[in-house]
Amino acid sequence: MNALNVRKLALVGVALGSAASAQKITNIQFDGLIHLSPNAAKEVAGIKEGDNVDVGQIDDSVKNLYSQGYFKDVWVENKNGKLVYHFDEKPVVSNVQITGYGSGDESDKLLESAGIKKGDFYDERRVEMAKKAIIEKLEAEGYYDTVVEVSKKKINESYALTFEVNKGEKIKIKKTNFLGAKNLDKDEIEVEMANKEGGFWSWIPFFGDNDAKVDQLQYDSIRAREAYMKKGYIDAQVSSPLMRVDSGSYKAEVDYLVKEGKQFRIGEVTLSQNVPGFDQKKAASDFKLIKGKVFNVKKMRQDIETLQQQVGDLGYAYAKVSPNFHKDEATGTVNLQYQVTAGQKVTVNDVIISGNDLTKDSVIRRYIYLAPGDTYSYTDLKDSKSALGRTGFFEKVDILPEQVSEDKVNIVVKVKETQTGSISAGGGYGSYQGVMFNASVSHKNIFGTGIAASIGFDISEISTSYNLSFTNPRIFDSEYSLSMSFFKNDYEYLDYKQDQTGGSIIIGKKFLRHLFLSAGVTYIDNQSSLVDGASVVNDFLYIDQYTKSAGVLGVTFDNTDDYYTPREGIYANLTMEYGSFDGDLKATETMYTDYADMQKFTAKFGAYYGMEDDIDYDLILRLKLRGTYLNHDDDQKVPTAERLHMGGVGTIRGYSPYSLSPYIIDPSTGLERRFGGDTFASASIEASIPISEAAKLRLTFFADYGTISANDIPGLTITKNDITRSSVGAQIEWQSPFGPINIIFADALDSESSEEESKFEFTMGTKF
Numbered sequence: 001m002n003a004l005n006v007r008k009l010a011l012v013g014v015a016l017g018s019a020a021s022a023q024k025i026t027n028i029q030f031d032g033l034i035h036l037s038p039n040a041a042k043e044v045a046g047i048k049e050g051d052n053v054d055v056g057q058i059d060d061s062v063k064n065l066y067s068q069g070y071f072k073d074v075w076v077e078n079k080n081g082k083l084v085y086h087f088d089e090k091p092v093v094s095n096v097q098i099t100g101y102g103s104g105d106e107s108d109k110l111l112e113s114a115g116i117k118k119g120d121f122y123d124e125r126r127v128e129m130a131k132k133a134i135i136e137k138l139e140a141e142g143y144y145d146t147v148v149e150v151s152k153k154k155i156n157e158s159y160a161l162t163f164e165v166n167k168g169e170k171i172k173i174k175k176t177n178f179l180g181a182k183n184l185d186k187d188e189i190e191v192e193m194a195n196k197e198g199g200f201w202s203w204i205p206f207f208g209d210n211d212a213k214v215d216q217l218q219y220d221s222i223r224a225r226e227a228y229m230k231k232g233y234i235d236a237q238v239s240s241p242l243m244r245v246d247s248g249s250y251k252a253e254v255d256y257l258v259k260e261g262k263q264f265r266i267g268e269v270t271l272s273q274n275v276p277g278f279d280q281k282k283a284a285s286d287f288k289l290i291k292g293k294v295f296n297v298k299k300m301r302q303d304i305e306t307l308q309q310q311v312g313d314l315g316y317a318y319a320k321v322s323p324n325f326h327k328d329e330a331t332g333t334v335n336l337q338y339q340v341t342a343g344q345k346v347t348v349n350d351v352i353i354s355g356n357d358l359t360k361d362s363v364i365r366r367y368i369y370l371a372p373g374d375t376y377s378y379t380d381l382k383d384s385k386s387a388l389g390r391t392g393f394f395e396k397v398d399i400l401p402e403q404v405s406e407d408k409v410n411i412v413v414k415v416k417e418t419q420t421g422s423i424s425a426g427g428g429y430g431s432y433q434g435v436m437f438n439a440s441v442s443h444k445n446i447f448g449t450g451i452a453a454s455i456g457f458d459i460s461e462i463s464t465s466y467n468l469s470f471t472n473p474r475i476f477d478s479e480y481s482l483s484m485s486f487f488k489n490d491y492e493y494l495d496y497k498q499d500q501t502g503g504s505i506i507i508g509k510k511f512l513r514h515l516f517l518s519a520g521v522t523y524i525d526n527q528s529s530l531v532d533g534a535s536v537v538n539d540f541l542y543i544d545q546y547t548k549s550a551g552v553l554g555v556t557f558d559n560t561d562d563y564y565t566p567r568e569g570i571y572a573n574l575t576m577e578y579g580s581f582d583g584d585l586k587a588t589e590t591m592y593t594d595y596a597d598m599q600k601f602t603a604k605f606g607a608y609y610g611m612e613d614d615i616d617y618d619l620i621l622r623l624k625l626r627g628t629y630l631n632h633d634d635d636q637k638v639p640t641a642e643r644l645h646m647g648g649v650g651t652i653r654g655y656s657p658y659s660l661s662p663y664i665i666d667p668s669t670g671l672e673r674r675f676g677g678d679t680f681a682s683a684s685i686e687a688s689i690p691i692s693e694a695a696k697l698r699l700t701f702f703a704d705y706g707t708i709s710a711n712d713i714p715g716l717t718i719t720k721n722d723i724t725r726s727s728v729g730a731q732i733e734w735q736s737p738f739g740p741i742n743i744i745f746a747d748a749l750d751s752e753s754s755e756e757e758s759k760f761e762f763t764m765g766t767k768f
Contacts, residue, residue: 022052025081032087034157036070044068047083058083070121090121094158098134100165113137114163122152122159134163140215143167144250171212173197174251178224178238180258184231192223195241195254212252217241221256228260229297234327234334235261264295267326267333271307273340277314283307288613295334302613307340312378315345317401317409346401348374349408355415358448359393366450366474367391368399369513370411376401381411383513385561388413392563393420393445420445436460438763450474462492473508481508481518492531496542498641499527506552518554522577523547526641537666537673537716544639546583546595552576560608564740565688565698565733567610567620575602585637596636602628620698622686626651630678634711643676644708646725647756649763651682652706654727654746656756662710662721672719675710682706688733696735703728704746725750 028049030038045061047053058076065085066074073088095118098111111117114130131148138146145168153160176197178189190196195217198210221238228236239257246252266289271280286306288299304321311319319342326335348370353361367387369380381399388397395418401409421443440456452471457464469485486503506520528544553576560569581595604626611619632638648657663672684704691697709722729746743762751757 022054023078023081025049025051025053025083027082029082029084030087031084032089034089036068041065041085045085061085069123089157090123091154092158093118093120093122093161094155095160096163097161098163098165101167110134110137110165116161127152127161131163134165138165138167140213142171142212142214144169144171144245144247169250171214171245172251173210173212173254174246175253177253177255178258179255181260183233183260183263184228188231189224189227191227193220194223195220212243214243217243217254220254224256224258226297229295232263232265232294232296233261234264234295234325235259237261262329262332264327264332264334266291266293266295267328267331267335270335270337271340272337273311273342275311275314275316275319275340275342278311278340283310286310289336299613300336303338307338309378309382311340311342312376312381314342315347315375315377316342317346317376317378318343318403344406346376346403346407346409348372348376349404349410351411351413352402353413353415356417356448358417358420359415359445359450360448362477363393363445363448363450363474364388364413364415366477368411368413376409384413386559386569387513388415389562390558390560391444391450392418393450394418436761463490465489465491479510481510481516482506483508483518483520496531496538496640497529499529500641501525502548504552506554508554514557514559516554516556516558518552518556520552522550522552522579524550526639528639528641537664537668540637541640541664541673541675544583544585544641546581546639548579548581548639548642550577550579560606564735565620566608567612569608571604571606571608573602573604576600577602579642581639594636596632596638598638598642599631600628600642601631602626618690620686620688622684622688624684624686625682627681628679632678635714638678640676643710644678644680645674645676646680646682646706646708646723648758649742649744649761651680652704652725652727652748653702653729653731653744653761654704654748654757654759655725655751656758659756660706660723660725661708662723663719664713665717665719667716675713675718677708677710679710680706680708691732698733700731700733701729702731 025047026049028042028045028047030041033041036044042048044064046064047057047061058078062074062076062085065071065087070089071087072090075086077084077086093116096111096114096116098114101110114133116126116130120126127150131150134148135146147166147168149164149166151162151164153162173195174197176186176190176195178186181189186197194213196210218240221240224238225236228238237259242255244253244255269284269287269289269291271284273280283306287303289296289303300323304323307321308319311321319340322339322341324337324339326337328334350372351365351368351370353364356364368384369387370377370384374380381401385397385399388394388399394415396416398414400412400414402412404410436458437460438456438458440454442452442454442456444452446453450473452473453469455466455468457466459465465487466489467485467487469483471481471483473481475482483506484504487501489498489500491498491500502522502524504520504522506518508516508518510516525547526544528542530538530542555574557570557572560566560571577598577600579598579600581597583595585595605624607623609621611617611621628644630638630642630644644661645658646652646660647655648659652660661674661676664675665671666673682704683706684702686700686702688698688700691699703726705724705726707722707724710718712718726749727746728749729744731742731744734741734743741762745760746758748755748757
């Protein structure tokens with residue numbers, strides 16, 4: 001029954017039940033109310049006991065109640081001043097589900113876009129609108145000829161709704177036409193566009209994507225014009241797209257009309273500002289747009305950001321930088337002036353954090369270098385973002401100032417958490433170790449506290465190892481950290497078996513913003529025995545049964561911008577260990593009779609540089625250096641298990657782990673025995689490019705180079721000393737839901753016939 005009929009019935013009912021003149025209401029009753037309380041109904045009706053009302057006022061009360069949208073029909077009886085309102089409520093939606101689209105989050109998101117949910121009142125118009133919204137959402141995703149059927153099942157006085165979705169066919173972009181484009185290739189124009197022409201690799205998942213994204217079409221002309229603006233075509237114009245779909249093949253062509261205009265180069269670049277304390281010369285020296293270069297709108301924005309940063313470091317959070325152009329058509333140059341307006345200095349009012357479902361606010365605040373009352377600083381803002389990125393807790397971090405008043409801002413921190421707990425597995429194959437398998441359970445952010453713990457094992461045909469670790473990076477939110485670890489390793493080398501158990505306790509302290517110092521102790525119980533028969537060298541090398549106590553000092557500098565995929569910054573670490581051994585050494589006439597006290601120095605250095613600002617492509621260059629040096633008395637022995645070996649991930653990929661080291665000759669058998677080195681150094685150069693941003697896949701090409709050597713040994717001959725090896729290869733880096741995984745393919749360039757190569761490995765990886 002429509003509203004007009006309701007109103008007519010109301011008027012008739014009132015006319016029959018009362019005179020046209022005003023009448024005092026003695027009582028009000030409601031019949032048929034379910035979802036609206038009587039008190040709320042009285043408020044909506046606008047009439048209460050004791051009021052003098054006429055027919056028109058009673059009619060208005062019915063209209064008011066009906067307009068709430070809860071009822072199919074409303075009518076009223078007037079029995080000598082006693083009003084009885086009768087209601088026929090609409091049924092409610094008891095359940096809504098979508099079939100034929102997907103499951104989990106996909107269906108939930110589609111259901112949200114439908115605009116209908118459990119508890120809503122059932123209405124045919126609302127159902128039709130929901131159906132239309134689902135079709136539009138799927139069309140925006142590129143599905144053509146989508147069909148949605150709605151079925152309903154009545155349950156008591158409610159309906160359960162099911163939207164049955166047939167997604168239709170996905171539209172593929174067969175061809176894009178840039179009519180009028182002469183100076184830029186299609187690939188250059190399409191680089192940032194969402195809708196691209198299918199290429200050779202488009203049939204392979206993650207390598208190419210020519211699915212139509214209809215909702216992004218309106219923005220693609222802007223992205224195309226942006227491509228021209230990066231190449232100096234300031235006056236370029238790109239029309240709105242026209243997409244033509246072949247309903248038989250579901251393939252589309254997209255046309256754009258292009259007017260390129262003239263390419264401009266940079267003329268004079270000047271700066272106009274009046275900011276107290278601002279270093280204009282330094283600012284100008286940092287400009288990326290310089291005289292004679294082709295104009296690039298992206299580099300101009302970077303210059304603007306640089307200026308905002310430098311002015312922002314002086315406390316001006318809302319400094320405005322306006323670029324003013326003066327084009328000279330005759331010379332094809334554009335003079336550019338940056339005009340800086342500082343505004344007012346501001347202080348921080350509050351720090352507001354959102355998006356952290358797991359991580360506690362207090363943990364996030366540890367890494368924010370701005371607090372209420374501080375003077376605003378752009379560098380502090382940027383360093384806070386990098387510090388949060390280095391934790392590995394978040395997939396995305398945004399930190400922005402939000403104006404509260406002329407002189408105060410809130411620092412708004414928005415994070416998107418990533419998977420910090422993982423069950424991981426890896427493996428590989430080597431001619432020496434055979435099949436290798438490792439697995440671990442770890443969490444970098446237990447209960448959102450920032451505490452990390454892991455337990456894992458590594459098994460091959462010749463080795464078994466177990467490890468357990470715990471790290472609290474900020475004890476009671478202080479600058480101090482605590483790490484504890486325990487391990488047990490059983491390894492069968494070519495010549496001996498090693499059984500080793502140990503653990504460590506390390507306490508650290510943060511100094512300055514990027515500097516960390518640590519100190520601690522380690523303890524190891526080592527029991528080694530021979531695999532082959534006894535000989536002079538075998539006894540000397542492999543019968544090591546001792547305990548080791550060591551003190552450890554470390555210093556680390558880390559200003560990288562991300563834990564897994566840094567694009568800028570430096571990581572450097574130096575660790576110094578002083579170890580003392582307690583055990584009986586098997587004595588011989590020609591060799592050591594006692595264990596040496598040992599100092600071990602280990603250094604790591606990594607430099608990361610993202611090239612996107614320079615070449616408009618997400619190429620990341622990495623330089624990694626590693627080195628270890630053992631210092632000890634030459635007339636005393638360092639246990640074989642403490643000596644250095646080369647090969648595998650972290651040293652020289654393409655060789656089996658620990659397979660490279662100097663050898664000594666056993667005088668009683670003439671055989672060579674792997675001895676281990678006193679000095680090791682390696683270098684890696686890497687170039688990483690994206691495969692799929694959505695899948696978090698990257699492809700990295702690398703070249704490794706390393707060397708290892710040993711000191712002389714009284715009475716014995718060292719062979720294959722000063723070993724130098726190199727390799728090249730590629731690895732796929734995947735930031736998977738289970739943690740970072742590296743799949744490595746390597747080729748040893750200069751291996752000898754007796755050395756074990758490892759062509760393939762996959763491991764859980766970190767930035768170093």
